[in-house]
Amino acid sequence: MPELPEVETVRRGLVRLLSGREVRACEVREPRLRRFPAGLADLSGVRLSGFRRRAKYLLADLDGPAGAPRGLLAHLGMTGRLRVVAEGAPLARHDHLRFHLDGDEELRYEDARRFGFVLATPGPPDDHPALAGLGREPLDPDFDGAALHAVCRDCRSPVKVRIMDQRQVVGVGNIYASEALFRAGIHPRRPARRIAATRLDLLADAIAGVLRDAIEGGGATLRDYRDAAGRPGRYAVRLRVYGRTGEPCRSCGTAIRREVTGGRATYFCPRCQR
DNA sequence: ATATGAGCCTGTATGC
DNA sequence: TGCATACAGGCTCATA
Numbered sequence: 248m249p250e251l252p253e254v255e256t257v258r259r260g261l262v263r264l265l266s267g268r269e270v271r272a273c274e275v276r277e278p279r280l281r282r283f284p285a286g287l288a289d290l291s292g293v294r295l296s297g298f299r300r301r302a303k304y305l306l307a308d309l310d311g312p313a314g315a316p317r318g319l320l321a322h323l324g325m326t327g328r329l330r331v332v333a334e335g336a337p338l339a340r341h342d343h344l345r346f347h348l349d350g351d352e353e354l355r356y357e358d359a360r361r362f363g364f365v366l367a368t369p370g371p372p373d374d375h376p377a378l379a380g381l382g383r384e385p386l387d388p389d390f391d392g393a394a395l396h397a398v399c400r401d402c403r404s405p406v407k408v409r410i411m412d413q414r415q416v417v418g419v420g421n422i423y424a425s426e427a428l429f430r431a432g433i434h435p436r437r438p439a440r441r442i443a444a445t446r447l448d449l450l451a452d453a454i455a456g457v458l459r460d461a462i463e464g465g466g467a468t469l470r471d472y473r474d475a476a477g478r479p480g481r482y483a484v485r486l487r488v489y490g491r492t493g494e495p496c497r498s499c500g501t502a503i504r505r506e507v508t509g510g511r512a513t514y515f516c517p518r519c520q521r
Numbered sequence: 522a523t524a525t526g527a528g529c530c531t532g533t534a535t536g537c
Numbered sequence: 538t539g540c541a542t543a544c545a546g547g548c549t550c551a552t553a
Contacts, residue, residue, distance in 0.1 A: 325547050360530045362547050421546060510526065
């Protein structure tokens with residue numbers, strides 16, 4: 248659901264809609280999120296000076312009085328939405344957090360499944376322990392076949408499981424893992440260490456390529472995902488294998504197959520992917 | 522150490 | 538129509 252392209256799309260929306268804005272107050276309506284929404288009571292008077300992304304996490308930089316939190320850290324989980332709405336807009340059932348802003352607007356955090364969170368950090372949000380141990384950013388310029396080789400060598404797990412492991416490569420979730428492996432022509436259950444170097448080059452390009460294309464399309468909305476302005480993504484119709492069980496492969500016409508790998512639904516073309 | 526599976530959580534779809 | 542069940546999958550934790 249919200250994987251790297253969706254989080255990046257939300258980030259860009261927040262930059263556009265909220266840069267430089269001031270938080271007047273924050274209201275916690277439901278604290279039982281993935282992590283406790285610590286520090287949000289102390290945000291009055293801070294200014295939102297920047298929005299960054301690391302993996303599937305959103306980081307906000309804050310300018311405020313001494314002692315005020317310096318950052319926000321958020322994760323959308325599966326159904327989390329960060330949206331900018333008019334002050335006092337009708338509340339949805341799962342609007343858990345309300346950030347009242349200057350300019351008569353609110354930033355709302357809505358999350359039906361409560362797998363996500365937003366919290367304030369005393370120091371830079373980068374220092375939060377949740378970010379320790381994360382793997383490589385696939386859109387960094389040095390993400391290539393050699394980088395993937397370091398990730399995949401000696402690894403007996405299915406390659407799909409490996410590229411979804413956030414300690415190895417970040418931002419790739421269930422949807423884009425299937426899509427990237429299709430692009431690279433690699434079977435999702437192939438042991439990671441059994442992939443030749445030339446094919447790892449292809450896979451690195453495929454991962455970065457599908458993520459870039461999805462960002463360009465504003466992310467993929469299957470059901471829940473919305474950007475910071477409340478709009479769905481436009482990339483779902485471009486997916487080549489995800490959710491297409493039994494439908495013809497767009498490349499060879501063979502029926503797309505669904506299997507469970509590492510406990511996750513996995514989609515692939517049994518003819519194009521080896 | 523790595524690898525696998527359960528659990529968190531609610532809305533939606535499916536089967537009876 | 539209603540009920541039970543399975544599934545969705547981000548991550549964390551426990552176990553093998």
